[in-house]
Amino acid sequence: MPDTPIPFGKPQLDTDVFDAVRTVLESGMLVHGTVTPAFEAAFAQRIGAAEAVAVSSCTAGLHLTLFTRNIGPGDRVAVPAMTHVATAHSVELVGAEPVFIDVDPATGNMDPAALEAGEGPLAVIMPVHYLGLPCDMDRILAVAQKKGAFVLEDCALAVDATWGDQKAGTLGLAGSFSFYPVKHMTSIEGGMVTTNDPALAHELRRRRAFGYNRALGERTRPGLYDVDILGMNYRMSEVEAAVGLAQLTHLDDFMADRSRNDAALRAILTRIDGLTLFPDTHGKATSSHYCINAVLPRDGSVSRDRVVDGLNARKIGSSVHYPGPVPLFTYYSQKYGYKAGQFPVAEWLADQTISLPVGPHLTRGDAERVGNAFQEAYSEASR
Numbered sequence: 001m002p003d004t005p006i007p008f009g010k011p012q013l014d015t016d017v018f019d020a021v022r023t024v025l026e027s028g029m030l031v032h033g034t035v036t037p038a039f040e041a042a043f044a045q046r047i048g049a050a051e052a053v054a055v056s057s058c059t060a061g062l063h064l065t066l067f068t069r070n071i072g073p074g075d076r077v078a079v080p081a082m083t084h085v086a087t088a089h090s091v092e093l094v095g096a097e098p099v100f101i102d103v104d105p106a107t108g109n110m111d112p113a114a115l116e117a118g119e120g121p122l123a124v125i126m127p128v129h130y131l132g133l134p135c136d137m138d139r140i141l142a143v144a145q146k147k148g149a150f151v152l153e154d155c156a157l158a159v160d161a162t163w164g165d166q167k168a169g170t171l172g173l174a175g176s177f178s179f180y181p182v183k184h185m186t187s188i189e190g191g192m193v194t195t196n197d198p199a200l201a202h203e204l205r206r207r208r209a210f211g212y213n214r215a216l217g218e219r220t221r222p223g224l225y226d227v228d229i230l231g232m233n234y235r236m237s238e239v240e241a242a243v244g245l246a247q248l249t250h251l252d253d254f255m256a257d258r259s260r261n262d263a264a265l266r267a268i269l270t271r272i273d274g275l276t277l278f279p280d281t282h283g284k285a286t287s288s289h290y291c292i293n294a295v296l297p298r299d300g301s302v303s304r305d306r307v308v309d310g311l312n313a314r315k316i317g318s319s320v321h322y323p324g325p326v327p328l329f330t331y332y333s334q335k336y337g338y339k340a341g342q343f344p345v346a347e348w349l350a351d352q353t354i355s356l357p358v359g360p361h362l363t364r365g366d367a368e369r370v371g372n373a374f375q376e377a378y379s380e381a382s383r
Helices: 014-025 035-047 056-067 086-095 112-117 138-149 198-208 238-246 250-268 302-315 330-336 345-352 363-380
Strands: 051-055 076-080 096-102 149-153 172-179 191-195 291-295 355-356
Touching: 014 238, 035 051, 035 191, 035 238, 051 056, 051 198, 056 149, 056 172, 056 198, 076 086, 086 096, 096 302, 096 330, 112 138, 138 149, 191 198, 250 291, 250 355, 250 363, 291 345, 302 355, 302 363, 330 355, 345 355, 355 363
Parallel strands: 076 096, 149 172
Antiparallel strands: 051 191, 172 191, 291 355
């Protein structure tokens, strides 16, 4: 219906999700049960990784991986200037220094040329697959090898995204995924770290639960354990894992809907003069179709506020990815001295981006309605 609001995102929860949650609640086993390992195994198989470790959020996964690999004070970690602040926060939380890299104007991803040109050592490179389109991982991995760094992928928006014949989350040492409610699938809250390194997965599992070591000293009775390493409480509950496991059974349909909606919306948006759209394929990369970023002209000739007002008047939800380059947020600019003008591409995106929905809560007709509404709002804002 034309007057029905279309939100930017909406979790798709079928009856099997409610049944799975009820089963867990009735079991009384809300943590440390069998559902979380089952979710881990199913997700690892989906991504094509040897191991998957469930955690409380994508941010927790990034932080835990850095912590487990002993990244800390004195280490420098490359992160893109255009990302969610969580990427950089995970670096700050281990006491390392985030080194911000501007992004490619063709994709919004970390610019490999800028990464390679950067001076100084790097311990880690953290590419973010911006809106689900994988970075140029061949070049990033080459820089990592040259600098002796490991690669930790931020896959928050990249479920099922591919680089060549591999999926995001299998290209570096590890990848961290998000299951926030409006992502490709949800576990209410939660995340997953994928890796092909069994030793790393083992350590992540220990450190996500305080560093317990029940085997040390052959202590086998319930409630008895030793602690021989430092850890956090980054566990995923059985309820969240049950939701995630149920969602995986629908993921093929979710992804097909996203691809269909992306194509329908993109066909309309490509007719708008002056609008920049990032591609859904680029080189060896194929997107997960999280959303479409409509990027307004650099010259400011089209008011973003007026376009968003026009969308709101037509009951179309939108978002911004992201509201500012992370190094220019007050915390980072004050601590490290970054200034406006140092990250021109990221600054352009922050100022002129409008993110439009393509999720499975839309029909093809909804996607076309979003496109037409945007075209009308854009025209009004250009006058």
